[in-house]
Amino acid sequence: MNKSIIRYILGHVLLLTSALMLLPALVGLIYLEHEGFTYLFVAACCFVVGFFMTRSKPNNTTLYLKEGCISTSLAWILLSLVGCIPFCITGEITSFTDALFETISGFTTTGASILSDVEALSHCSLLWRSFTHWIGGMGVLVFLLAIVPLSGGSNINLMRAESPGPSVGKLVPKMKYTARILYIIYFGLTLIQFILLLVGRMPVFDAVCTAFGTAGTGGFGIRNDSIAGYSPYLQWVITIFMLLFGVNFNAYYFILFGNARKAFKMEEVRCYFIIVAVSVAVITIELFRSAVPFANALRDSSFQVASIITTTGFSTADFNLWSGTSRTILVMLMFVGACAGSTGGGMKVSRFVILFKTVFKELDSYIHPKRIQKLSLDGKPIEHDVVRSINVYFITFTVIFAASLLLVSLEGKDLVTNFTAVAATINNIGPGLELAGPTQNFVHFSILTKYVLMFDMLAGRLELFPLLILFHPAVWRDIHTTHRRWKRKRMEE
Numbered sequence: 001m002n003k004s005i006i007r008y009i010l011g012h013v014l015l016l017t018s019a020l021m022l023l024p025a026l027v028g029l030i031y032l033e034h035e036g037f038t039y040l041f042v043a044a045c046c047f048v049v050g051f052f053m054t055r056s057k058p059n060n061t062t063l064y065l066k067e068g069c070i071s072t073s074l075a076w077i078l079l080s081l082v083g084c085i086p087f088c089i090t091g092e093i094t095s096f097t098d099a100l101f102e103t104i105s106g107f108t109t110t111g112a113s114i115l116s117d118v119e120a121l122s123h124c125s126l127l128w129r130s131f132t133h134w135i136g137g138m139g140v141l142v143f144l145l146a147i148v149p150l151s152g153g154s155n156i157n158l159m160r161a162e163s164p165g166p167s168v169g170k171l172v173p174k175m176k177y178t179a180r181i182l183y184i185i186y187f188g189l190t191l192i193q194f195i196l197l198l199v200g201r202m203p204v205f206d207a208v209c210t211a212f213g214t215a216g217t218g219g220f221g222i223r224n225d226s227i228a229g230y231s232p233y234l235q236w237v238i239t240i241f242m243l244l245f246g247v248n249f250n251a252y253y254f255i256l257f258g259n260a261r262k263a264f265k266m267e268e269v270r271c272y273f274i275i276v277a278v279s280v281a282v283i284t285i286e287l288f289r290s291a292v293p294f295a296n297a298l299r300d301s302s303f304q305v306a307s308i309i310t311t312t313g314f315s316t317a318d319f320n321l322w323s324g325t326s327r328t329i330l331v332m333l334m335f336v337g338a339c340a341g342s343t344g345g346g347m348k349v350s351r352f353v354i355l356f357k358t359v360f361k362e363l364d365s366y367i368h369p370k371r372i373q374k375l376s377l378d379g380k381p382i383e384h385d386v387v388r389s390i391n392v393y394f395i396t397f398t399v400i401f402a403a404s405l406l407l408v409s410l411e412g413k414d415l416v417t418n419f420t421a422v423a424a425t426i427n428n429i430g431p432g433l434e435l436a437g438p439t440q441n442f443v444h445f446s447i448l449t450k451y452v453l454m455f456d457m458l459a460g461r462l463e464l465f466p467l468l469i470l471f472h473p474a475v476w477r478d479i480h481t482t483h484r485r486w487k488r489k490r491m492e493e
Helices: 003-020 022-030 035-053 065-083 085-090 096-107 123-138 140-147 156-162 175-199 204-215 232-245 249-256 260-264 267-289 294-309 324-336 349-367 384-409 415-426 447-461 465-471 473-492
Strands: none
Touching: 003 022, 003 035, 003 065, 022 035, 022 123, 035 085, 035 123, 065 085, 065 096, 065 140, 065 447, 065 465, 085 096, 085 123, 096 123, 096 447, 123 175, 123 204, 175 204, 175 232, 175 249, 204 232, 232 294, 249 260, 260 267, 267 294, 267 324, 267 349, 294 324, 324 415, 349 384, 384 415, 384 447, 384 465, 415 447, 447 465
């Protein structure tokens, strides 16, 4: 195993973290909050450690898929551990477990919180919470690929390990330029939303935090009522941009470079908007039947459908009080998720599209046994490896979900709370139902349950396998063998 390249990548992650923490430190300076010095101190420590870890460049810069997965998993764990330190030092979150839960929830864009009174936090901590969404939305290593030549031509393995979806492709021949294009689109959409929020007279600080939370499809609100206290105009702006950030970014690439027809022909994007439209229509009817004015019913249903399917987690209403049909639709949307190649979580629409195509192909084989059929998506044949990986993904997801649900159930809470809490974390949603609902938080769960849910959040964000590979015995044997070789070489010298 190439441990030096892993060390080098983790060093760059620390350097990046030190730079990112300067933003909340600046906000602390603007609002004259002493908590800002904490972020500055942690940033300085990260810089020193990262500097020494990156002083010597690895001789071998080749990064295979195994090293890419390990680097990605360790980077996200390291990022979460470092990111929670300011909360602990300032005392705004007294428990290390709770601080780590909040930070992992931020970076994985889950939005599940342990805070009962969000407004009690300092401005710099509120910004850091929302900023973690923006950092984790597109992926910290994708950002590194855009600015740092980490691993020559093999750096697609980093993007493959971190990017959501059944397959990862290049927009342009070089991965560095692909990463830059993705971040240009990401930043551009964030900036447009920020401007539109300001047009709706949202305070600047609120607009920055909300834009970060929407772009990363995270959902950390800076008010105790999340988004409910803002005007209908602002709620509609957030609704639209939640949906936009749930679209495969390849579609935006096609539009930017004059191929809008190709973008609109993407099957995944069409299915995504069809699911949204049908869900909004059904829930709007359900709310209207329960004596909610049509305008309010349409706005609330559109907002919550967009929030759940894109796994953002903002809320404008207590959907825990909605009808059984409406809540069932929302739970189903938790699992569907957004498009592959977006900042949204969940299983991804593309996986379900391919899965249904596989089912129909199997049914056709019963009717026409001799017919040779090839699965295709957007007019291109789907490789067998992609179909196999999707099948394995669903099996693995089911096993992890069932095991997590069993462990969480040991706490003795009701089934709806346990089921939706696991669903909301592994799919990076945020709020669930009952005791995990939009008006509740996760502080009342036990320490064991919180760590199970933290694992689920990381596993869901990293598409399961990059995190699971850390627990494979072969990886640890490889690490041990590499260490023995290094030790023997040092003794010979």
